[in-house]
Structure formats: structure tokens, C-alpha cells
Amino acid sequence: MESRKVAFFCWESMYAERVGGLARAATHLAETLVNQNHEVHFFTRGNIPDQTIKGVSYHYCQPSGKNIVEYCDSMSASMVDQFYLYDTPHRFDVLHFHDWHPVQALHRLQDRNTILTFHSTEYGRNGNQSGDWWEYREISGKEWYGGLIAKRITAVSASLKKEVMWLYNVPDEKCDVIPNGVVPGEFRAAVDSGEVKRSYGMHPYAPLILFIGRIVYQKGPDLLIEAIRKVCQERGHVNVVVAGEGDMRQFLQEQAQDLPVTFVGYIADSEYVRLLNAADIVVIPSRNEPFGLVLLEAWSAEKCVVASNVGGLSENIDAFVNGVKVDVDPESLAWGISMMVDEPGNAGAFGKRGRTKVDRFFLWGPIVRKLTETYARTVS
Incomplete structure (x- = not known):
């Protein structure tokens, strides 16, 4: 060329x-x-x-x-x-x-x-x-x-x-x-997931669910908070970390006061990689997502993704092969999260297949x- x-x-x-x-x-x-x-x-x-x-x-x-x-x-x-x-x-x-x-x-x-x-x-x-x-x-x-x-x-x-x-x-x-x-090596790191969870005041064996992105309507963080309420009503303890800033943050913090949700605001890349590799599930609940770079970053770390069935997320995720696609709805999102919490073996397999897809196409x-x-x- x-x-x-x-x-x-x-x-x-x-x-x-x-x-x-x-x-x-x-x-x-x-x-x-x-x-x-x-x-x-x-x-x-x-x-x-x-x-x-x-x-x-x-x-x-x-x-x-x-x-x-x-x-x-x-x-x-x-x-x-x-x-x-x-x-x-x-x-x-x-x-x-x-x-x-x-x-x-x-x-x-x-x-x-x-x-x-x-x-x-x-x-x-x-x-x-x-x-x-x-x-x-x-x-x-x-x-x-x-x-x-x-x-x-x-x-x-x-x-x-x-x-x-x-x-x-x-x-x-x-x-x-x-x-x-994506450059996969930027997002894959060996971490002690239990130690990372303890540093956020969480039980080292409780599932950790990660959201990172702008805390705005498009990205659907409000759907995640509603979904987590449903998850907590139906099963054992989970932990959620919400990383990012946006105009919905204060409102959602008030809505989530009684939930195991930690808002950490903007975080450095190094801390993002640390959290990403300690997480059990990465959730992308966007209402609109033209591509979804977080998907590639999660797959680079071999993490299971539960994501809205929209836009580039819908195109790139193969349902129940390398991730779970859900409706843009709290109940559907809660279902997807709960299923992966209950099936950690499948969640791990989905993450590994996601990394394979990164190496083939991205x-x-x-x-x-x-x-x-x-x-x-x-x-x-």
C-alpha cells in the first residue's frame, strides 16, 4: 500500500x-x-x-x-x-x-x-x-x-x-x-481479585459487577440501578462499582443509597484495569451504543459481558457464546446479570471466547x- x-x-x-x-x-x-x-x-x-x-x-x-x-x-x-x-x-x-x-x-x-x-x-x-x-x-x-x-x-x-x-x-x-x-495488552493484568474487592470494602468472594462510562441517559446507568435492586431481592449479595462522571450521578447515588453500589467517579487507567480484571461481570446497559469500546476492553481482560441488544453491541456479541444480550429494560438486565452470577463457569467461558473474537476481528x-x-x- x-x-x-x-x-x-x-x-x-x-x-x-x-x-x-x-x-x-x-x-x-x-x-x-x-x-x-x-x-x-x-x-x-x-x-x-x-x-x-x-x-x-x-x-x-x-x-x-x-x-x-x-x-x-x-x-x-x-x-x-x-x-x-x-x-x-x-x-x-x-x-x-x-x-x-x-x-x-x-x-x-x-x-x-x-x-x-x-x-x-x-x-x-x-x-x-x-x-x-x-x-x-x-x-x-x-x-x-x-x-x-x-x-x-x-x-x-x-x-x-x-x-x-x-x-x-x-x-x-x-x-x-x-x-x-483495541490493544488487548492494555487491559489484561494479573490481579488479586479478593484484594481489589477488599480495598473497596467488599467481601472477597462476593461477585463484583462493573459499569464504566459516562453517567448519562444514553449509557443506561439508571437501568442498572433498577436491575440491581431486583437482583438483590432475589439472590445473595453482589457488589457493584460504577465508574465515571455525568449529570445523572447525584440522582443515582440517592436512588442507590440502600444498595451495594459504590460510585467511584473518574478513575485513572491503572485503576480501571485493576477493577476490570477483578470484576466477575461487566455490564453495558446502553440505550444507544454506536460501537461500545468497553466491550472490547472487557473481552481483552477475558470478562463476561451483559449488554443491551442495541447498535454495535448487538452486532458484535454472539448471544450465549461470548456474552449475554438483554432488552433495554431493568427486568431483562436483572435476568442477564443473575444468570451469569449463578453460572460463573459459563461467565468465564464467555469471557475467554470474547478474547478470541478480539484477536480475530478487532x-x-x-x-x-x-x-x-x-x-x-x-x-x-
């Missing part, structure tokens, strides 16, 4: 401003491109000097704005200014934009070979919860416009591709499915080779 010079435009990365799973996905994508002999310049946010990490050149800006839309417009303008500093003497072959945040930069550079990757949509993140909120309409409008002017589109799952086509009238032939990947090397085929179609 011909070596290419690629510019990434993404509002987060692992080495500066980091918000969610997009940072990890985009960073590993860029690093794998470099490993496959491409040159990558990564334009993003950060209050630090430009730097090169693992062969990727990072260029940082410090945007401002009274709201998220103005902030991202400011970011896009700064990104474009920096881009022009590095666009000579050899022009970039491909300009790769991630999600709606840099769409204003895409607008200014639309005459180039451009790709826009949808990692999610505003509709998927907020749905009917924010239909009358002006920022919802503005962000959705930017997603539509980005889908219109980009030369090619990629989506991280077939479900998300269908959603983008439905929402924004993107033609099927313009959009490729390029899934997310390593970054093959995924990036597929992405470079999209690059080739964009420049042809």
Missing part, C-alpha cells in the same frame, strides 16, 4: 485533552497508521507544546467559546491555521476528521481529499431527550453538513452507518464501515489496512 501523509482533526487525544473513548480510538488509529509507514499529523486541543509521540506529530490549540458550538468553531479555526503551517512543501494526501467537532475545519478544507468518521451521532447520544435544545439542533446540523461535503464517510458499525444514512441522507456507496479496535493492524483502502478510494 502506498505511503500517505495524513492529517487528523479530532477534539481529543490520549496525551492532552481527553474526554471519552474517541481519544483512545483516534490515538491508536493514528499510531497504527505510522506503524504501517504512513505519516500522521494530529491536530487537537491541549495547553502543552507540540510534540511527537510514537511517530505521530501532535499540534495543539487552545479554543474558547461561550458554549460547545462556539468552542468547537474556535477550535476548528485554530486547527486550520496550524494545518496550513504544515501543508507545505508536500501537500497532505488525506484529511481525516472525527465526529462533528471539527466540521467547521472540514468546511474550510472541503476542496481536499476529506474523510469524516462518525463515532456516534447527536441523535444517538441524546435522542428525544434534547429535541428542543438549540445545541442539539446545531450539532445535528453540523453532522448533516459534514456528511454532505466530505468526500467519503466512515462509521464504526453497520448500525451507525444505517443511522447516519437515515438521519442525514448519506448515500450507501459513500460510507464504509471501519470498526474500532486488532488495529487489520482495521487500519482496511481504512487505507478507504483512503485509496478517496484520493483516486
